[in-house]
Amino acid sequence: MGTVLKALLQQRHLQTVSSFNREYDRLARALEPELVDGGPKKAQFYRWLAGDVSRLPYPHHCRILQAMFPEWTITELFEEFSGDPGDLVRHPEPPRSQGTTGRGEMADVEAVFATRLDFMRAMPPQELFETAQQIDMAGLSLNMLCQQYSDSDIVRLLDTGTVIRCLFLNPDGTNIRDREIEEGHPAGLLTNLTDTNIRTLERVRNKTSPTTPGSLLIRVYDQPIRFNITIIDATVCVMQPYMPATRGVESPTFVARKSSGPGIFTTFCDVFESMWADSSERRSE
Missing domain, CATH: 1.10.260 (434 Repressor (Amino-terminal Domain))
Structure with a gap:
């Protein structure tokens, strides 16, 4: 009891x-x-x-x-x-009046951080991904998974059945070069970082076997970069806009949780699925 x-x-x-x-x-x-x-x-x-x-x-x-x-x-x-x-059902939210202020106007947003660093101090990836059964990520280089989360932890997730979908800005495309110019980087800096991160995940995936219950799917897209999106268990969405001339780590970060009402969670799930549908496998060398 x-x-x-x-x-x-x-x-x-x-x-x-x-x-x-x-x-x-x-x-x-x-x-x-x-x-x-x-x-x-x-x-x-x-x-x-x-x-x-x-x-x-x-x-x-x-x-x-x-x-x-x-x-x-x-x-x-x-x-x-x-x-x-699983039998517990959330009580429906009371109707919101037009004059309501405060938390009610935030829809399903439950936290806002000034930068990605502030977000990661409060919600480190080791905690965010610890028991996840599905992780969907789209962005530029996906450093939160590739740089701040260990290979052994990724393998552990795959061994417990987690499905991970990773969508990188294509290091062989034109839009990543435009982003390098926008952020003021030397040519090739973001391209090389993203290529390294993709190869890191490919190396991790090669450590698994055909009987591994989870899966690690890696795809690329070549579109103007707008958002970094991470969705955990179709329940929590972490979203960052890419700001002009500002590194992703310095951009504001929003956390939304799926709810019965309208909000940004569903919006960004749809954005991710649309990007995934338009993406492709990276061509082998």
């Missing part, structure tokens, strides 16, 4: 105290920075999951829990629940 909170955390793979407190701190940084590192201790956290509480948590904990699960009241989160976590 456990609580609704326990089941919802299992849905998001946040059922350990360390993973929960990382999410707690991420929300606290955006909402109430003074609460960072103020999440529940281990014993308290597992009492929350078991329902072994005589009263609701302190107000500051309740505020973070409410931000984490806006579709549920705090009382509902601590109700008993013994079913399958």
Whole structure:
């Protein structure tokens, strides 16, 4: 027996105290920075999951829990629940009035970071990809996977059945050269980086066998570069625009979570699928 909170955390793979407190701190940084590192201790956290509480948590904990699960009241989160976590259905959001301000106007956007570096400090790829079963990525060189995530971790994901689709700006195309000029790089810098990253993933893929349950798909496209898109488990979307004369690592980063209402999550899933449909295998040398 456990609580609704326990089941919802299992849905998001946040059922350990360390993973929960990382999410707690991420929300606290955006909402109430003074609460960072103020999440529940281990014993308290597992009492929350078991329902072994005589009263609701302190107000500051309740505020973070409410931000984490806006579709549920705090009382509902601590109700008993013994079913399958997948059986829980989010409550429909109340209608928004035209004058509503604050979080309601952000649709399904749950976090905004000034730069990719800020995003990666709050949501490192080791955490973002840890339990993913599907990862879709489109952009320029896909450094978050190729440079900030280890080969052994990629192999581990493939061995557990993860499907990874990677869409690179074609290093043999014209648009990557236009981007080099726009960012003020020497000719060939982005081309060589992207080529290296593709070869890195090809090397990782060669370590797998025909019986490996997961798959690593690598394709290229040659279009004006507009967005860096990462979609995890068809649930969370990380999106960055490519800014004029600005490196991708310095661009603002948006995180959206799939919801029942309109938002950017569906928009960028559609963008990715359209780009993937128009992409191609890279020609072998």
